[in-house]
Amino acid sequence: MAGRRPGAPDTRGEIVAAARAELAQHGYDGTSLRAVARRAGVDPALVHHYFKDKQRLVTAALSLPVAPAEVLGPVLVAPSDDVGSAFIRALVTSWDEPANREAVVAMSRSGLGTAGQGEIVRDFVLRETIAEVVQRHRPDAPPEVAALLLALMVGLVAARYLLEVEPLASMSVDEVVRAVGPAAQLHLDLDRVVGRP
Structure with missing residues (x-):
């Protein structure tokens, strides 16, 4: 799986949208960085690159400015x-x-x-x-x-x-x-x- 899809300039935004969808479907405990990466169609390493950990990813998905x-x-x-x-x-x-x-x-x-x-x-x-x-x-x-x-x-x-x-x-x-x-x-x-x- 490629780290970044061709023609997808807002990869970070797509990861955040995927995180929101995962959270809505599976809740906080059922959402993992790997599942978000799969839904966004990116390598899990790219999710780690943008967010480092689950807390920062969920913070972004909930639109909070600070973790x-x-x-x-x-x-x-x-x-x-x-x-x-x-x-x-x-x-x-x-x-x-x-x-x-x-x-x-x-x-x-x-x-x-x-x-x-x-x-x-x-x-x-x-x-x-x-x-x-x-x-x-x-x-x-x-x-x-x-x-x-x-x-x-x-x-x-x-x-x-x-x-x-x-x-x-x-x-x-x-x-x-x-x-x-x-x-x-x-x-x-x-x-x-x-x-x-």
């Missing part, structure tokens, strides 16, 4: 008792950027609009954003921790960016961190606070 790994750097090195605030700060700082905000709103609307798209967005966020934080800081955490962090993210996006609920919509990043960071920390420490049977 979660680029946002999470400060969170992964934060002190354990400050992870919740670092998590909220990293997310809101990124989401407040105009280009990111537009993409997050679009992804949220499509994710909440259809079951199939919602499953893709949910799995992507759980595995590529929340799982990184939980694995680094709470590898022993029960599944409820990831689920509650996802619920917190969805609620924050919906209230601040989709519904523009005041005063949350116009709060500064620092104000949002002060208000929501402790809740994120509580979720991370859930089983340590309430205990588990």
Whole structure:
């Protein structure tokens, strides 16, 4: 199989379109770089050349301007008792950027609009954003921790960016961190606070 088809100047765009189609048909877990390459009619090495890994490919397919790994750097090195605030700060700082905000709103609307798209967005966020934080800081955490962090993210996006609920919509990043960071920390420490049977 040739790396690039003759007469196909937008190979990267075709790979992204193939990734969207694979995600729609097979979901996040069922989509592989090899399957995307096959659908796009290119060599898998070309997919790796453009995107390096699955996270970057899915980020492009979901039209996000930045991959979660680029946002999470400060969170992964934060002190354990400050992870919740670092998590909220990293997310809101990124989401407040105009280009990111537009993409997050679009992804949220499509994710909440259809079951199939919602499953893709949910799995992507759980595995590529929340799982990184939980694995680094709470590898022993029960599944409820990831689920509650996802619920917190969805609620924050919906209230601040989709519904523009005041005063949350116009709060500064620092104000949002002060208000929501402790809740994120509580979720991370859930089983340590309430205990588990």
